[in-house]
Amino acid sequence: MHYLVTMSFILSLFMNTTAQAVADFSGNWSTTWGKGSLISNMILQQSDSSVNGSYTYQGGNISGKVQGHVLMGTWYQQDNGARGTFSFTLSPDGQSFKGRWRNGASGPWLKDVWNGVKY
Incomplete structure (x- = not known):
């Protein structure tokens, strides 16, 4: 019985840690969007799950979770x-992301991508 209680406790700790883990988007990124013809450097800072940053094109600012x-x-x-x-999805190695974007808060995502590579 003691074994089952101990194993249940260890398993619950592992599941809570795994569920709370978030990817780290912090760093300097070279990003492309449009049809790959627009290039902009992006700097992101992350605290827990909150991310804020800037990019060079048109004095851009970015924030998210x-x-x-x-x-x-x-x-x-x-x-x-x-x-x-x-919406950016980080690669398993954390060195690139694939993204999509749109103008405004709703509506269809644009066909053009917004991708980044960490440098």
């Missing part, structure tokens, strides 16, 4: 007033 290996949030470009939402 990480769940598992996916970062979802909003982007805003100071220079032209454009804004929208995004």
